[in-house]
Amino acid sequence: MTILEGAVLLLLLLLALPDFCRRLERPGLLYPLYIAAGIVAGAFMGEPVRHVWREIGQFGFVLLLFSVGLEIELPQRRRTLKAVRRAALWMVWQIPPLTGLGWLAGVPWPHALVAAIALASTSVGMAYPLWLNHGFPDSGSRRRFLEWIVAVEVLGILLLAAAGPVLGGAVWWKVVLKMFGLLAAAVVAALVAVRGAPHLTRLLGYGLKIQVHFLVLAIFAIAALGDRLGLAAPKTAFVLGLFISRATDQEAQLSHRLEPLRDRLFVPVFFFSLGTLVEPRLILTLVFPLAVLTGVLLFALRRSTYGWFFARMLGTAPAAHVIAAPMLTIAAVAVEVLARAGADQRALAWTLASGLSLTLAAAFARIGTAAPLAEIEPTMAAPQAWDHTGVQSTLDLEDSPLAGPAPAEKKDG
Secondary structure (H helix, E strand, O other), X not given: OOHHHHHHHHHHXXXXXXXXXXXXXXXXXXXXXXXXXXXXXXXXXXXXXXXXXXXXXXXXXXXXXXXXXXXXXXXXXXXXXXXXXXXXXXXXXXXXXXXXXXXXXXXXXXXXXXXXXXXXXXXXXXXXXXXXXXXXXXXXXXXXXXXXXXXXHHHHHHHHHHHHHHHOOOOXXXXXXXXXXXXXXXXXXXXXXXXXXXXXXXXXXXXXXXXXXXXXXXXXXXXXXXXXXXXXXXXXXXXXXXXXXXXXXXXXXXXXXXXXXXHHHHHHHHHHHXXXXXXXXXXXOOHHHHHHXXXXXXXXXXXXXXXXXXXHHHOOOHHHHHHHOOOHHHHHHHHHHHHHOOOOHHHHHHHHHHHHHHHHHHHOOOOOOOOOHHHOXXXXXXXXXXXXXXXXXXXXXXHOOOOOOOOOOOOOO
């Protein structure tokens, strides 16, 4: 399959898959289907064509991490420290058994460790619709739970950011410097955002009025500049998202502006390109069955551990663990890290299949009377932009640290 033939196939998928998922009344399965389509298409592609699709997918990866940063708004310092401690407790018990399961599947243990970090994390953008419709006992438990999953995602991203240089053979002190550099960039972005919030708000207000392709171009240009200065383009985009989230409450409007190109083009292309990295022949080996078993087993272990310990800590019902299970976007970040480190196909396939298995297990789990994730329109980040007419929210969002004003409607005349 040539690049042109792959592009024609992808355009057909972009036109057909959204309607197909809506007819099934399972719109939340859209992005997993793009990955599955990429796996099938990759069987007919040569290595040079796969490499081209991987590079094209980087545009979606940049927008994805920008959106992840955009959706994160850290709470006050005291609450942040508590949330980070709870997040570390949540991840630390999962990483050793997940690393062992990856090693049993034939994945080298350093690569299995990277995959385990992602599988132990979560995706706030995917979890937010479930959080929005879940009946928490009170506003305090609702706020604590959201701060907790935000801390889990941030901790996972920081660990994956450190894993890239480690797998690349960098010495320990360079890895530490890179970690401190990323943290320092985030802190500087937050400080500058606080100082320059009025100016940034005016600039952002202007950005909301320009056409979406110019907005996307500006994000790509800033990410490319950061790459030239030594901070990788996806990490630059992540810090840029944090900067905007910290400086203004207009991240919802910005996400709404990005939706047409981000959610309907660049992010689907990224997930399709992820699928092309996996060789379909591995489906016939033990890697895929073990990965599916890992996802299902992890879902069950999370359920029992959350009900026994974390539910009391956060003041929620045991069933709330389902909200933290969707983690497809973090798994995608881990696959990208492993691919850039030269990991073999077994590691990529096990990571991606395990993430899909865990996410799908959560997608069909129903919490009380709320709709499961599979029935919710997918959104990658900035969850205020989420809109699903089939599920009416009855919750007050004023307690949410992510809440922001709805996008302004255009007046007639």
